[in-house]
Amino acid sequence: MAVNRTHTMGRGGTCICPKCGYEAPHHRGVPCQEERCPECGAKLLRKGSYHHDLLDKKRQKQQKGV
Numbered sequence: 161m162a163v164n165r166t167h168t169m170g171r172g173g174t175c176i177c178p179k180c181g182y183e184a185p186h187h188r189g190v191p192c193q194e195e196r197c198p199e200c201g202a203k204l205l206r207k208g209s210y211h212h213d214l215l216d217k218k219r220q221k222q223q224k225g226v
């Protein structure tokens with residue numbers, strides 16, 4: 161039994177720049193990672209995704225420590 165789990169988290173959605181916080185609407189069929197931030201050129205992340213969550217946690221750690 162193959163379960164096809166696509167990472168569709170509902171339609172629409174938002175891509176966010178991990179560097180500067182720029183947000184852009186997610187284009188259906190185009191991964192956020194393939195989009196670039198027009199402000200700083202960084203790869204965008206899907207807002208609310210696992211990776212974005214990780215980044216948030218990393219940031220919080222950095223703010224507390226160092």
Ligand SMILES: [Zn+2]
Binds near residue numbers: 179200201202
């Ligand atoms: Zn940016």
